[in-house]
Amino acid sequence: MAALKPVCSLCGKIRLFTSITRKSYIQIYRSSSTEAKQKPLVWEPVIGLEIHAQIQADSKLFSRSSAKFGSPVNSQVAFLDAALPGTLPVLNRRCVEAGVVTALALQCQLNKVSRFDRKHYFYADLPVGYQITQQDHALANNGVFRYTVFGQQDSDMVEKTVDIFQLQLEQDSGKSLHDELDRQSLIDLNRAGCALMEIVTAPGFSSGDDARSFVRDMRQLLITLGTCDGKMSEGSLRVDANISVHRPGEPLGVRTEVKNLNSMRSVRKAIDYEIIRQIGILEMGGEVVNETRSFDVETSETVPMRDKEVKQDYRFMPEPNLPPLRLYHSIDLAKTDPDIWKSKIIIDDLERSMPTLPRDKKQQLMDRYGISLYQATFIVGENLEGVYEELVVGRDAARFTQFFISEFISKLRALDLTWDMCAVPSTRIGELFDLRDVNKVSPTNGQWVLKAMLTDPEVRPAEWVESRGLWQITDIDVLTRACRTAIEDNPNAARKYLRGKARGMATLMGAARRGTENRADSLTLNRMLRQMLADKAEEGGNDADSKGK
Numbered sequence: 439m440a441a442l443k444p445v446c447s448l449c450g451k452i453r454l455f456t457s458i459t460r461k462s463y464i465q466i467y468r469s470s471s472t473e474a475k476q477k478p479l480v481w482e483p484v485i486g487l488e489i490h491a492q493i494q495a496d497s498k499l500f501s502r503s504s505a506k507f508g509s510p511v512n513s514q515v516a517f518l519d520a521a522l523p524g525t526l527p528v529l530n531r532r533c534v535e536a537g538v539v540t541a542l543a544l545q546c547q548l549n550k551v552s553r554f555d556r557k558h559y560f561y562a563d564l565p566v567g568y569q570i571t572q573q574d575h576a577l578a579n580n581g582v583f584r585y586t587v588f589g590q591q592d593s594d595m596v597e598k599t600v601d602i603f604q605l606q607l608e609q610d611s612g613k614s615l616h617d618e619l620d621r622q623s624l625i626d627l628n629r630a631g632c633a634l635m636e637i638v639t640a641p642g643f644s645s646g647d648d649a650r651s652f653v654r655d656m657r658q659l660l661i662t663l664g665t666c667d668g669k670m671s672e673g674s675l676r677v678d679a680n681i682s683v684h685r686p687g688e689p690l691g692v693r694t695e696v697k698n699l700n701s702m703r704s705v706r707k708a709i710d711y712e713i714i715r716q717i718g719i720l721e722m723g724g725e726v727v728n729e730t731r732s733f734d735v736e737t738s739e740t741v742p743m744r745d746k747e748v749k750q751d752y753r754f755m756p757e758p759n760l761p762p763l764r765l766y767h768s769i770d771l772a773k774t775d776p777d778i779w780k781s782k783i784i785i786d787d788l789e790r791s792m793p794t795l796p797r798d799k800k801q802q803l804m805d806r807y808g809i810s811l812y813q814a815t816f817i818v819g820e821n822l823e824g825v826y827e828e829l830v831v832g833r834d835a836a837r838f839t840q841f842f843i844s845e846f847i848s849k850l851r852a853l854d855l856t857w858d859m860c861a862v863p864s865t866r867i868g869e870l871f872d873l874r875d876v877n878k879v880s881p882t883n884g885q886w887v888l889k890a891m892l893t894d895p896e897v898r899p900a901e902w903v904e905s906r907g908l909w910q911i912t913d914i915d916v917l918t919r920a921c922r923t924a925i926e927d928n929p930n931a932a933r934k935y936l937r938g939k940a941r942g943m944a945t946l947m948g949a950a951r952r953g954t955e956n957r958a959d960s961l962t963l964n965r966m967l968r969q970m971l972a973d974k975a976e977e978g979g980n981d982a983d984s985k986g987k
């Protein structure tokens with residue numbers, strides 16, 4: 439609960455009774471005032487996001503220089519990007535197509551005519567003195583996006599929707615590198631002019647966790663569409679969060695804007711910090727100031743941004759060097775010369791070329807294999823639906839899905855691997871499941887085999903198990919002996935269990951597993967141990983009874 443700490447330093451008397459990451463409202467009591475204690479004050483946080491997604495394209499929005507990340511400083515700067523007089527912008531078709539495809543996936547209304555504006559501000563990494571953006575006549579408006587929020591338990595998972603106000607195309611700025619040389623700032627224009635899609639949501643989120651869940655699913659959508667690589671650590675996906683709090687039923691409160699959040703964790707933490715800070719101020723009778731803030735990853739706090747203290751006048755004006763951007767449906771062009779078609783952006787053509795969206799993939803998996811929303815979300819979330827579908831066919835879907843998620847995917851995660859990093863053929867994952875499914879390999883040893891397979895493509899599950907003598911023990915005599923020894927060696931644990939303490943059983947299970955070199959089925963061991971202890975208790979009970987008489 440580290441994120442809650444700042445409240446105390448701000449207002450001392452405030453105590454939080456519910457976790458803001460899970461609830462849509464916060465109840466706050468003034469601990470010192472008896473009157474307030476009787477009447478809890480309820481605040482409702484409201485959050486709207488602006489996502490800046492760098493469009494995955496070979497070149498920039500209006501120039502032909504490369505948009506690749508990580509190239510030597512100032513090696514990707516066309517004359518236009520450096521604002522040389524006489525240069526003119528030429529719109530990159532690929533960027534428009536990416537915007538259209540994304541807008542379609544967000545169920546937006548595409549505007550057949552959109553326009554570019556100049557938004558003026560003075561900053562060293564913006565040599566021309568303005569950004570070309572779409573503000574009042576954006577590429578698309580009025581969309582909606584469905585995303586999932588995980589609760590504490592799988593069954594808590596809910597699907598939510600949020601309205602999308604706008605999707606616009608705009609240029610990115612360059613980067614200022616401060617303090618690289620003594621008292622000088624250096625400018626890198628590699629990023630200047632790269633294409634961004636700005637996606638603006640309605641003020642529809644209620645907590646940091648809620649907003650983060652949206653960003654996670656949005657990121658996955660963009661990656662699936664191939665319109666943004668989603669690399670937050672490289673700045674390809676950055677989030678500005680607008681946050682306010684109000685009393686339910688009353689108008690929205692004054693908002694602050696936390697800029698440039700570049701990880702899921704920062705999105706959640708910055709928002710939760712800001713909610714608590716604002717409630718703290720309002721509770722003390724203060725007012726929230728409408729300002730731009732930044733998030734300090736070190737301290738997990740938001741701080742005012744100094745360069746934005748003065749309210750900016752952006753002096754918006756139409757960009758005179760770019761004609762209006764027109765989109766077409768093929769029906770609009772039906773009667774024109776086929777050559778004209780080639781130069782046009784045709785919405786229905788793009789729509790036909792779209793891949794299956796994550797939400798549809800999830801639904802397909804649920805319909806085809808009868809798995810839960812949680813399971814489908816998990817599989818699609820890891821981009822593993824291809825492997826999953828290849829392997830589940832012909833196997834018991836419920837048991838295979840269980841194995842796939844709780845053994846295979848969790849092992850990948852534990853090893854910090856992604857599936858495409860592993861050279862192991864997917865059929866071998868199926869082979870391992872088959873061995874596990876007929877109890878030829880215990881869960882613990884199954885994990886060992888998986889680890890070996892994922893890190894060494896030569897490993898074949900059956901051979902590996904054979905060569906190490908790890909086949910599961912099913913011989914009842916061996917298992918009985920191991921259980922009996924476990925109980926005899928751990929009399930305290932046995933007594934604890936008989937007194938109703940669960941920990942006692944954990945110790946006994948550990949001993950019995952070791953006694954079988956982890957080659958026994960845990961459920962069988964557990965059943966046998968319980969039975970033996972129950973028998974023992976009965977004997978003990980009978981003894982006591984007879985003594986008492």
Ligand code: ADP
Binds near residue numbers: 484485638639
């Ligand atoms: P501006 O253009 O001044 O930044 P917008 O109306 O475009 O304002 O809104 C920007 C973002 O701020 C949107 O994501 C919107 O949902 C969000 N927003 C607007 N008002 C509030 C509010 N009171 N609380 C939280 N978010 C808000």
Ligand code: MG
Binds near residue numbers: 488
């Ligand atoms: Mg804005």
